[in-house]
Amino acid sequence: MTDTSIETPFFDVVVVGGGPAGATAAERLARAGHSVALIDRAGRIKPCGGAIPPRLVRDFDIPPELLVARIASAQMVSPSDKRVPMPIENGYVGMVDREDFDEWLRQRAAAAGATRFTGGFKAIERQDGATLVRFQPAGKGEDGVPERCIATRLVVGADGARSAVGRHSIPGADKVPCVFAYHEIVRIEPAAKDADYDPVRCDVYYQGRISPDFYGWVFPHGETASIGTGSAIKGYGLRPAVERLRETAGLASAETIRREGAPIPLKPLKRWDNGHDVILAGDAAGVVAPASGEGIYYAMVSAEMVADAAKAFLATGNAKALATARKAFMREHGRVFWILGIMQTFWYRSDKQRERFVSICRDKDVQRLTWESYMNKKLTRRDPAAHLRIFFKDLAHLFRLVSP
Known part of the structure; x- marks a missing residue:
């Protein structure tokens, strides 16, 4: 009452x-x-990796001092631990706490x-x-x-x-279908000195041992970093998965500042x-x-x-x-x-598919069009020849005509 x-x-x-x-x-x-x-x-x-595109900064008048890092590249990590760099040309990914x-x-x-x-x-x-x-x-x-x-x-x-x-x-x-996400905010120094860690690079782990249906991440936040993963599978152990991710990233000894978890609708x-x-x-x-x-x-x-x-x-x-x-x-x-939903359904369903997905990320056309679309929040329609090349390369991966 x-x-x-x-x-x-x-x-x-x-x-x-x-x-x-x-x-x-x-x-x-x-x-x-x-x-x-x-x-x-x-x-x-x-719980959030904290990534925002330049368009958000512009459209919503976000002051520069709220950005705790400006990311210059991403590193995609496959199930076999192949690491594919994806540099950002003419832009950045902003990180906020x-x-x-x-x-x-x-x-x-x-x-x-x-x-x-x-x-x-x-x-x-x-x-x-x-x-x-x-x-x-x-x-x-x-x-x-x-x-x-x-x-x-x-x-x-x-x-x-x-x-x-x-x-x-x-x-x-x-x-609404959800992924349950969990991350830990950790203090980077001094653990990062012995790790494969770059304060202006986001690392994304497409490995079934980290998440059977999503991905794991290490996102720099200046003096701290967000290390997390997610899964829609009920009962999946997210804390042990983040422990494995921290070990893999060389950040197991980093001091944990806080832990957070929440569902994310997809x-x-x-x-x-x-x-x-x-x-x-x-x-x-x-x-x-x-x-x-x-x-x-x-x-x-x-x-x-x-x-x-x-x-x-x-x-x-x-x-x-x-x-x-x-x-x-x-x-x-x-x-x-719609396109991202198809991607998740197809490419995240097994380590074999994840291996091929990371392999596709080596392609310069894929990298350029991905970052242009991300930073401007629109599917880029220019350069139709690049889209055509990507289409045929995707078909080659789909039909196993190329090795990952």
């Missing part, structure tokens, strides 16, 4: 979850003149006018035509802190994969809204790229589209406007997600 002795404030929008999606949606809506409440759990840090990055985004939302609340989402209730968001405020002896309620016209669920807001309101939100939900007063964004909407697991950019882009849909809904009262967010996202990025 809600404690009605505490005054129930009203906001145009309540955003549940203060990660990149939630903070971006809150900032955009507050900047447009709407009253916005942003609710986020205390001490929440998502989610603890600092997410808080900066929340502060920007507050500076735009959003009101921050710290606590955990409990439920959505509807009374006398009003939508109420119930949450448990953070504080000492939380059991003794009464729950609070906020009245609103619209709830934006940006509370991560298997979103509580989504499960509460959107049919099918509890059935398919956009078929519906993001309930046709009434709830819409999802970011991981809650399932917008993490298959194969790569990249989520920060897509979370923030989805939040922009959700904010645009929310503004239209608030202006007109027409709940059909909420469905435009997913349509806009899929129109812009659906083809990329």
Whole structure:
């Protein structure tokens, strides 16, 4: 039951979850003149490699000081331990620490006018035509802190994969396929002195012993690094897998600063809204790229589209406007997600396939087009001859006409 002795404030929008999606949606809506409440759990840090493309830095005005590293290349490691370098020409991959990055985004939302609340989402209730968001405020002896309620016209669920807001309101939100990811943030020095480690290189391990259906990573974060892996296989031992990865990377002795784990969705939900007063964004909407697991950019882009849909809904009262967010996202990025989903299904299913996948990454056309697409977040359409060459090389690998 809600404690009605505490005054129930009203906001145009309540955003549940203060990660990149939630903070971006809150900032955009507050900047447009709407009253916005942003609710986020205390001490929440998502396990994440922290990679962001230059387009995100440009489009979302991210200050350079938030980048803890600028990656100049990747190293793909096959099951047989073959190492394929993939240098980045005319660009970089930015790395952020989610603890600092997410808080900066929340502060920007507050500076735009959003009101921050710290606590955990409990439920959505509807009374006398009003939508109420119930949450448990953070504080000492939380059991003794009464729950609070906020009245609103619209709830934006940006509370991560298997979103509580989504499960509460959107049919099918509890059935999104997920990879469970786990990583350890480690202090690099002095362990890196004896390791095959480069502070401006991301290492990606395509090895069944690290993950039977995903990949492992070592991503530099300046003085620290993220070392992790993921799997959709229930019961797979992620901690032992990361121990093996650290041993393989020569970083077993590195000091562990923190450990984090969370599900990562790998398919956009078929519906993001309930046709009434709830819409999802970011991981809650399932917008993490298959194969790569990249989520920060897509979370923030989805939040922009959700904010645009929310503004239209608030202006007109027409709940059909909420469905435009997913349509806009899929129109812009659906083809990329479809291609990456096929890649993951085919190339990650066995070590034989992973060996061939890493072999393909040696190709200069593959490298150039991959990085161009990543940095600009579009499938590059120029140089059709390069695409044709890649197509025939892929066929050769598919039909075992070449050795890996």
